[in-house]
Structures are given as C-alpha cells and as structure tokens.
Amino acid sequence: MTPRRIVFVVFDGFQPLDLTGPHEVFHSAGDYVCEIVATRAGPVRSVSGLLVHAVHGVADLDPAGTDTLVVVGGRGVDHAREDAALVAWIAAAAAGARRVASVCSGVFLLAAAGLLDGRRVTTHWAREEQLAREHPEARVDCDPIFVRDGRVWTSAGVTSGMDLALALVEDDLGRDVAHAVARRLVLFLRRPGGQSxxxxxxxxxxxxxxxxxxxxxxxxxxxxxxxxxxxxxxxxxxxxxxxxxxxxxxxxxxxxxxxxxxxxxxxxxxxxxxxxxxxxxxxxxxxxxxxxxxxxxxxxxxxxxxxxxxxxRSTTGLTGVHDSSEEDASEEGENV
Missing domain, CATH: 1.10.10.60 (Homeodomain-like)
Known part of the structure; x- marks a missing residue:
C-alpha cells in the first residue's frame, strides 16, 4: 500500500509540540510519509527557539497529492494568517486533501483559508472567545479535546495534537494499530474528559x-x-x-x-x-x-x-489512574 502523505504547515513562532507530537504518532504507526512546509524552505524558529528545517516552501511544493493536511498552532499564528501565500497554499492543499486538521490555534489559519464555514470546531480554551468573535461562520466548542466535522478535524492545545493524531491513525488503520502506538508512546488512546x-x-x-x-x-x-x-x-x-x-x-x-x-x-x-x-x-x-x-x-x-x-469512569477510583483494560495505553497522562 502506498504510504499516506501527511503535510505539516509551520511558521515562525509555531508551538513545537504541535508538530513533533503528531509527527511521532504518525511515524510510529508506519504507513505514513510526513513532510513539512513553510512560507520558505529552510529553518523555521518555534516559539521556544527550537529550529525545524522545512524542506519545502509553498512556492515549490505542489499542494496536490496531500492526503492529510495538518496546520500547527503557536503564538506566531496571528502573523502567519496575514501571509497571503501561505494561506492560499493551505486553501489549495485542502481542496484536494482527504482530510484537513489543525492543532491548537492552527484553526485560525484554517479559518483564514475559508475552511470553517458551518463547521463545528475547537481550539485551545484560551482562544475560544477570540475564535468565536472573529469567525462567527464556525460553531466553536472548546470543551472537547478534538472535534471531527466531516473531513475537518480540529484539536485543543498542545498535547491534544497527539490525541488527534491517534484518532486519525485509528480512522485509517484500525484500533489495534492505534492502541499499539499509544502503548509505545505511553499515551491514552482515549484521554478522559475534555478541556474543562x-x-x-x-x-x-x-x-x-x-x-x-x-x-x-x-x-x-x-x-x-x-x-x-x-x-x-x-x-x-x-x-x-x-x-x-x-x-x-x-x-x-x-x-x-x-x-x-x-x-x-x-x-x-x-x-x-x-x-x-x-x-x-x-x-x-x-x-x-x-x-x-x-x-x-x-x-x-x-x-x-x-x-x-x-x-x-475509572474502575480504580483513584485520581490520575486510568484502567488499562479498557481504552487507555498506560497509567500516566500528559501535562497540558
């Protein structure tokens, strides 16, 4: 089977875990090829100073052939959504992609590309009011860890990108593969509760x-x-x-x-x-x-x-401990 092509969109000031978390999930699952695109090819600085090399710039990467488009978030998103070339590339890639996803505030770039009309979406709780105010065309629900509305998937803050990626893997390859990835990465397959x-x-x-x-x-x-x-x-x-x-x-x-x-x-x-x-x-x-x-x-x-x-529900009755016999992969969660 031809590996599915995952394209991550990054920008200066992106949140590194929005990229590296989902990237590791897809890499661990196999059957995926992951690429990174930015406005220009070369080093892209994250909000914490971590440099990531974008092999592709939007001018040299054909948006066609993208299976799943993943737009990350971060403090730099407000500047990035003013980047006409980047927004246009996202819109073009999304038009032919099987799925479109965002992590955290990456949803603002999806909105800039006109992809949220009538969609139920989520983002980090701290951005809820801004998203609802600036994009009344979307139905904002900031309790879920992630939301799927048709082919558009959106997720909450930072580590929730890994929850989203696990759900995408399960959607593609089945629960057994997603469960194996969750065990390997010491994650919940189903994180209990929502952002609240x-x-x-x-x-x-x-x-x-x-x-x-x-x-x-x-x-x-x-x-x-x-x-x-x-x-x-x-x-x-x-x-x-x-x-x-x-x-x-x-x-x-x-x-x-x-x-x-x-x-x-x-x-x-x-x-x-x-x-x-x-x-x-x-x-x-x-x-x-x-x-x-x-x-x-x-x-x-x-x-x-x-x-x-x-x-x-937790069958142990102990706060912070989740029963591994049901849906999770370990007894430890992540810090959010």
Whole structure:
C-alpha cells in the first residue's frame, strides 16, 4: 500500500509540540510519509527557539497529492494568517486533501483559508472567545479535546495534537494499530474528559473584586445549592441587578451559565469517580432531576450521563489512574 502523505504547515513562532507530537504518532504507526512546509524552505524558529528545517516552501511544493493536511498552532499564528501565500497554499492543499486538521490555534489559519464555514470546531480554551468573535461562520466548542466535522478535524492545545493524531491513525488503520502506538508512546488512546477537566478556573476569567469572588466561591463550595441571582447577590452583598452586570463583566459569562458549567463539571467527576446512581448525582449537583441532567449533558457534551460514565469512569477510583483494560495505553497522562 502506498504510504499516506501527511503535510505539516509551520511558521515562525509555531508551538513545537504541535508538530513533533503528531509527527511521532504518525511515524510510529508506519504507513505514513510526513513532510513539512513553510512560507520558505529552510529553518523555521518555534516559539521556544527550537529550529525545524522545512524542506519545502509553498512556492515549490505542489499542494496536490496531500492526503492529510495538518496546520500547527503557536503564538506566531496571528502573523502567519496575514501571509497571503501561505494561506492560499493551505486553501489549495485542502481542496484536494482527504482530510484537513489543525492543532491548537492552527484553526485560525484554517479559518483564514475559508475552511470553517458551518463547521463545528475547537481550539485551545484560551482562544475560544477570540475564535468565536472573529469567525462567527464556525460553531466553536472548546470543551472537547478534538472535534471531527466531516473531513475537518480540529484539536485543543498542545498535547491534544497527539490525541488527534491517534484518532486519525485509528480512522485509517484500525484500533489495534492505534492502541499499539499509544502503548509505545505511553499515551491514552482515549484521554478522559475534555478541556474543562483541567479546572473550571481555566475556562473562565478570574473574578476581580471581592463581591464577585464571594459569589464564585459559594458556587464552587456547593454546586448543588440554590444559586439563582437572588441567592448569589446575598453572598456578594450586592443587588441582583448589580451583581448580574459585574459578574458578567468580570468573568465573561453570566451567573446562570457559570453555575451550569460548574454543575456539569461536578456531575462529570461524580460519574467517573463514584457509583452513585445518575438520579442521585443529578440532585446533588443541582439539576433536580435525571432528565434535566441528561438534557444538559446532551446540549453541552453531546452524550448521555450514563454513556459518559461508561466511557470515562475509572474502575480504580483513584485520581490520575486510568484502567488499562479498557481504552487507555498506560497509567500516566500528559501535562497540558
């Protein structure tokens, strides 16, 4: 079988793990030929100073024949998306490619090339608001580690590129090959949870004033308690109307949306770490009924609570240890 051609797009200021992580996954799987293209052939400096040699420049590499196009991210992406030659080459390569993928903020280059219209996509949680604001044509969902929408695959930050690459390998070569690669590289074949598993504090700004800080603290202290605007205003010592304005201004989301996110995260932890029935978890986490929890999970995560538990629960009950008999390849995850 002819090896599949993977073409990575890099630029000055790229994130090196966005390139080297997926590259190692494809190399370990075999059946792939990996190439690197940049605006010009030669050394390309990453954000950390690591130099990578791009054999090809966009002027000398025919975009035809690309099986999978992978666009990396990094701080330099904002400058790169102003590079007309690079963006045009990405658009041309994507037109004939079987698949198009981005790692982290590389999604902004896909957007610049006009590849996100109507697509559900993800990126690093820190870029969520910017992506949604600048590209309303895309449906931005920054909880998943990676998202597949047709032939367009997008992933979250840094090491999630390896999760994405493993999924692409599994799509091409089957679960056994992907599992063998994951074992070799000491990775999860299916990393538990989404980006919000890395702490609620990451997906929202931090409160700037004591009254809002008090309201946020009350929510986290007991997600299942009553947290309507009147109750939160009592904690904050403000009028409900004043708190609504200040909370939204400081955290970027209104109180009700913040409460729901905290409750969803609490339910996710309960589902994966314990044996309580779904009905009991719904009550303890503030959803009142299992049906309300089910609807919220479907809306936010695209899966039922029972299915989420079946897929992600740890049979050991120990934080940070994942059962190797099911879907992972080791008992160690990566730092994100």
């Amino acid at each position: 598993q890395f702490s609620v504090a990451l997906w929202s700004r931090q409160p700037a004033t004591d009254p809002v800080r008090a309201a946020v603290g009350a929510i986290h202290a007991d997600p299942g308690a009553r947290h309507d605007i009147a109750a939160l205003a009592t904690h904050a010592g403000l009028s409900p109307r004043h708190l609504q304005r200040r909370f939204t201004a400081e955290l970027g989301v209104p109180p009700a949306a913040y409460v729901e996110r905290v409750r969803v995260e609490a339910a996710r932890r309960a589902l994966t770490e314990g044996d309580e029935p779904v009905e009991a978890i719904a009550r303890h986490c503030g959803f009142a009924t299992a049906e309300t929890l089910r609807r919220t999970f479907h809306r936010r995560l695209g899966v039922a609570p029972s299915d989420y538990r079946a897929r992600f």
